[in-house]
Amino acid sequence: MQKILSGNQVKSLDQKYIEGEGIHSYQLMERAAMAFCDWFVTMVPEERSVSVYCGTGNNGGDGLAIARILSQRGYSVAVGHIGDPEKGSTDFQHNLRVLPEKLPVSTWKNVTESDVLIDAVFGVGINRPLEGDYLKLIQYLNEKPALKISVDMPSGLPSDGPLEGEVFRADYTVSFQFPKLSLLAPEHAAYAGKLIVRSIGIGRSYFDSFESNRFFFSGENLIRYHKKFLPSSHKGDFGRVVLAGGSYGKMGSIGLSTRAALRTGSGLVFCHIPACGVEIIQGSIPEAMVLPPGGEHEVGDRMDTEGIDAIGIGPGLGKGENAAKLVYQVLSHYAGPTVLDADAINILGDNPAWLNSLHANAVLTPHLKEFERLTGIAGKNHFHRMDLARDFARKYSCTLVLKGAFTLISFPDGQQVFNNSGSLHMATGGSGDVLTGILTSFLGQGYSMKNAVLCGVFHHGHAGELAGSCRGRGTLASDILEKIPDSLLHSGIE
């Protein structure tokens, strides 16, 4: 996992690395520019004209190096600068000196129209809202219909906090080494565009001395977090799990969780559902078993948890009297791994005193709205929500999975992990029910909470990407769960 540092820490990290490796700072800048260009050439055909807009700090220095490399690779490139080049940073000036003579350089106002705009005005050094000429430049660029790409950060966006004022609206942001925190906030997605993270070769050991409890997870070494099974393993070893939920008219949700648990490899999957759902579930999922139903249209108010390895509760549950009693029973009488989702979370929000029954084996999977109902606090922005999520997991010693683009996992020890898998096509009804089934399955198979959640959230997103690449906007939650086995196989999990 990659540690996320603040914008202020970036400078010291770079300094430490440069000293540690005995290289010059312009060499690190060259690597950043090279990483950008290696990605760029896979995206943009050579016939497209390119303008690079450069500030006079190191972000602008990156921009100049990018302009040089792209021109060497056959693109027609122009540079537009803003600010006084004479007062530019040392590495900006170095890159200005080594620009090829044929490459046109002028103030930004004199650059002609081109197909692609590269924004290298400000990176992590931004420390106040844009004004004057800088504001005019960004407003002018935002009006252009060209393909827009930001270097490290969209100019105007602070690296670790909410935006104030105008920001460059990128289609893509190529961020170096790790994503800067504010690129992960949903409210900044319209400025960051699609996030690309490229390594500039700074080894993990250089991050050790920097304080940060936030990490970015792209599924690297995923196999390490998975449990190994033996050829002699039998279905009991793969866990006995219960998915509890469903109500009249909402049986599909618990069906999706159940199928997802089966596709994730659970040995035995039981459903605790109302009587009205028995035929539906048994007819559609022959591999699942149904526990004796409690109510006609609603779940029973308790269930037998003897010999059960994990419980997932909430999808389609409703908020009736039995449903609430069942949530209470599971929380207060079952100490095993428990996934609480959807209406189970809403019920907890209505009964805040029950939160004290949460425990280290419990994981909650709210989306933003459910999280708001759970805490009773409407986060001011995503930075506030990140803190609220961290504090919630610490306070109740549980794990919290805040769903969305870059799903945020908060562990009881204060660590937070942003997940990098997933696609926009997962914003469809039932997608969350699939996650509940996956998490319940891994927990039932005996994974630790941390490993179950990292693997579960990653594969859920990856299965969503695979489904989205076949079905696009027509992706259904059932398409996502059908791709779980492919995602597992892709990571080398048999």
Ligand SMILES: NC(=O)C1=CN([C@@H]2O[C@H](COP(=O)(O)OP(=O)(O)OC[C@H]3O[C@@H](n4cnc5c(N)ncnc54)[C@H](OP(=O)(O)O)[C@@H]3O)[C@@H](O)[C@H]2O)[C@@H](O)CC1
């Ligand atoms: N070796 C490295 O460090 C590497 C760094 N790399 C690259 O460097 C980038 C960071 O570079 P940077 O630190 O020079 O900051 P940058 O964002 O270019 O800003 C420059 C200056 O602008 C000023 N300023 C701020 N806000 C302003 C405003 N609203 N309006 C007007 N001026 C404003 C402020 O100076 P001030 O005015 O406060 O004195 C600030 O210092 C990083 O994102 C990555 O792209 C990579 O090459 C890898 C190696």
Ligand SMILES: [K+]
């Ligand atoms: K930039």
